[in-house]
Amino acid sequence: MNTRLYALVPVLLMAGCATFEPEPVSLPLTPPDQWAHEDTSGATVDADWWQAFDDAHLNRLIDRAIAANPGLAATAESVIQADLQLRNAGAALLPSVSASASSGRRSLKSAGAGLGYRRLHQCRSCRGL
Secondary structure (H helix, E strand, O other), rough: OOOHHEEEHHHHHHHHHHOOOOOOOOOOOOOOHHHOOOOOOOOOOOOOOHHHHOHHHHHHHHHHHHHHHOOEEEEEEEEHHHHHHHHHHHOOOOOOOOOOOOOOOOOOOOOOHHHHHHHHHHHHHHHHH
């Protein structure tokens, strides 16, 4: 029984890998005559195309949508502003570098600073150095 099982396993594995491709069936597809239409590939669409439906409710909805919808330029500007705000918010996460420089003369004259030089000078002159 085990030998039959060992012989059956490779056969089942190969059968599982086999592919089945059905042959295509060609059916006569002729649309009905009432579905015929003119070639309008070069025609343009009216800007008020929805008015061809002659529906007052649809006209009111379209007018409301146009009034509430910003123009393309305003939408592009709001996208740019949102991008700048995002960059500004992330700028605090980046490291920053700063430097400063200055120039000028500095004097170290303080109270009693000149006395040390005089004492040294007097002291040397007293000794005859």
